Amino acid sequence: MRHFFRRRGELYCEEVPLRAIAEAVGTPTYVYSRATLERHFRAVDRALGPAPHLVCYSVKACGNLAVLALLRRLGSGFDVVSGGELRRVLQAGGDPARVVFSGVGKTDDEIALGLRAGILCFNVEGEQELSAVAAVAARLRKVAPVALRVNPDVDAKTHPYVATALAQSKFGVPLRRARAIYRAIARCPSLRAVGLDCHLGSQIESLAPFEAAASRLRRLLEELAADGHRLEHVDLGGGLGVPYGREQPPSPRQWADALRRALGPSRLRLVVEPGRVIAANAGALLTRVLYRKRGAARAFAVVDAGMNDLLRPALYGSVHALEPVGRPTRRKVVLDVVGPVCESGDFLARRTRVDDLGPGDLWAVMTAGAYGFSMASSYNSRPRPAEVLVDGRRFDVVRDRENPRDLWRGEHIPEDLKP
Numbered sequence: 001m002r003h004f005f006r007r008r009g010e011l012y013c014e015e016v017p018l019r020a021i022a023e024a025v026g027t028p029t030y031v032y033s034r035a036t037l038e039r040h041f042r043a044v045d046r047a048l049g050p051a052p053h054l055v056c057y058s059v060k061a062c063g064n065l066a067v068l069a070l071l072r073r074l075g076s077g078f079d080v081v082s083g084g085e086l087r088r089v090l091q092a093g094g095d096p097a098r099v100v101f102s103g104v105g106k107t108d109d110e111i112a113l114g115l116r117a118g119i120l121c122f123n124v125e126g127e128q129e130l131s132a133v134a135a136v137a138a139r140l141r142k143v144a145p146v147a148l149r150v151n152p153d154v155d156a157k158t159h160p161y162v163a164t165a166l167a168q169s170k171f172g173v174p175l176r177r178a179r180a181i182y183r184a185i186a187r188c189p190s191l192r193a194v195g196l197d198c199h200l201g202s203q204i205e206s207l208a209p210f211e212a213a214a215s216r217l218r219r220l221l222e223e224l225a226a227d228g229h230r231l232e233h234v235d236l237g238g239g240l241g242v243p244y245g246r247e248q249p250p251s252p253r254q255w256a257d258a259l260r261r262a263l264g265p266s267r268l269r270l271v272v273e274p275g276r277v278i279a280a281n282a283g284a285l286l287t288r289v290l291y292r293k294r295g296a297a298r299a300f301a302v303v304d305a306g307m308n309d310l311l312r313p314a315l316y317g318s319v320h321a322l323e324p325v326g327r328p329t330r331r332k333v334v335l336d337v338v339g340p341v342c343e344s345g346d347f348l349a350r351r352t353r354v355d356d357l358g359p360g361d362l363w364a365v366m367t368a369g370a371y372g373f374s375m376a377s378s379y380n381s382r383p384r385p386a387e388v389l390v391d392g393r394r395f396d397v398v399r400d401r402e403n404p405r406d407l408w409r410g411e412h413i414p415e416d417l418k419p
């Protein structure tokens with residue numbers, strides 16, 4: 001069941017025509033389908049079966065409070081990578097006991113925030129960070145639950161910017177140092193080893209990297225058990241890819257089965273941190289055509305969403321399908337669809353065959369629910385877009401479009417320069 005579909009030629013999200021949202025809220029606007037978010041979460045949760053597991057939705061993919069509150073209601077835990085993300089989860093009513101805190105650069109303040117909140121686990125990425133967690137916990141008279149994020153040296157065959165488990169990447173610690181680190185954890189009174197963690201990268205389109213990583217972790221888990229460590233969970237991160245176009249990534253079920261198979265029989269709770277597979281196809285970015293123009297070599301559609309609103313094409317060369325919100329045109333044209341930002345990297349699509357839309361017409365940039373709004377900025381002093389959550393026949397603005405005042409909130413002009 002797809003929740004973005006055409007009815008009498010017009011593009012809908014659930015029971016709401018996207019045109020109605022563009023008219024009511026303006027553009028650019030991110031639109032999320034509640035039914036899709038629910039379906040995706042349940043697909044992942046069910047795929048992990050009856051054995052003990054926890055789905056920790058990766059907040060960085062799309063951290064709107066409404067989305068977090070919805071997932072919390074479905075029983076989701078959360079993967080956070082900053083104090084800000086942890087605060088978002090708490091603000092949305094998320095259960096701290098279902099939060100894992102990843103990331104290579106946690107500050108003392110962020111560690112303290114996690115300890116005070118009572119999170120499930122810090123995914124620790126290095127020896128110095130481990131000392132920092134131990135010290136903050138000792139100061140707060142707490143025992144910090146930790147998992148070591150290991151780097152299994154697996155090529156996830158994805159964009160180099162989002163591959164995180166190569167020998168040269170900054171994430172985790174090499175497998176061979178893990179046993180010594182767990183021994184150090186066991187000796188430290190303010191630390192408690194509760195798990196083992198890894199994350200391979202993002203938009204992974206085959207099972208092989210997951211299988212390779214899980215079987216390396218399995219071996220390490222056996223060694224750690226032999227060393228006397230009593231862990232409670234193993235966290236295999238996120239990373240499952242989604243179809244943006246013709247990609248055919250494994251299904252959540254295939255992914256979960258492969259993880260379980262490679263890990264072998266185990267009493268450990270399996271934790272996963274999916275982001276994209278839950279949010280990406282649940283969202284679209286609505287944008288309006290401002291102008292058509294012809295350069296010397298290319299034809300352009302200039303739209304009102306730019307790289308500040310959706311950075312993925314500019315940063316990774318990602319391809320997002322463009323669907324006309326109105327009836328598709330008979331004639332198709334080859335265009336560069338570009339934004340208003342003053343950079344040549346500001347494009348949503350290049351040399352792409354699309355509908356022949358003109359000024360005032362609307363496009364939906366598909367599969368934009370993950371790493372869309374969450375990577376948006378106000379570059380060029382462009383207010384960040386609105387976000388809308390559709391639920392059947394109704395839709396709610398779940399984030400107001402920023403207004404010009406938001407652009408300079410917190411800025412101050414020194415006394416002698418005041419106008």
Ligand code: LLP
Nearest residue numbers: 058102199202203238239273274275276371
């Ligand atoms: N866990 C950790 C520790 C992560 O670093 C990430 C993503 C995830 C889970 C979730 O991965 P997912 O299931 O969404 O693949 N901005 C890029 C993606 C960056 C992903 C960073 N880490 C993009 O737009 O493609």
